[in-house]
Amino acid sequence: MQINLSPQIRPGGLEVLKAGDTLTINGQLFDFTPVAEGGILPAAAVDCEFVIGDVRRQGGELELTLLLPIAWDAPESCAFPQPILNPADGRVPLPTDEVANA
Incomplete structure (x- = not known):
């Protein structure tokens, strides 16, 4: 799975x-x-304000884009996030988690 983030x-x-x-x-x-x-x-078929791009499956892997709420003064890691590749089952780590825990 690849989760792209759009801050x-x-x-x-x-x-x-x-x-x-x-x-x-x-x-x-x-x-x-x-x-x-x-x-x-x-994306319009998914009733979720956070799913902002089409969901695709290529090479057996899902790819989707999620809206990432950030603060106006968010660090670069939040403002320009890297895609999340092959996250493990469980809570998906987001760049905003690192800021909240700092």
């Missing part, structure tokens, strides 16, 4: 939990298992 200055937070091809985003479960190889699930 946006706005209040609130983001918590993402992963279990296989399912993500729980701020407490709401989304199952992307039905997305077939080469398939695209339009």
Whole structure:
């Protein structure tokens, strides 16, 4: 799985939990298992304000883009985040977690 992050200055937070091809985003479960190889699930078909790009499966891996709420003075790691590649099942570490725990 590849999770791309698109930062946006706005209040609130983001918590993402992963279990296989399912993500729980701020407490709401989304199952992307039905997305077939080469398939695209339009972002508009996912009832989640944080899923802002189409969900794709290529090479057996899901790829999606999530909105990342950040503060106006967020560090570079939050303002220009790297994609999250092959996160383990459980809580997905986000760059904003590092700032909150600093």
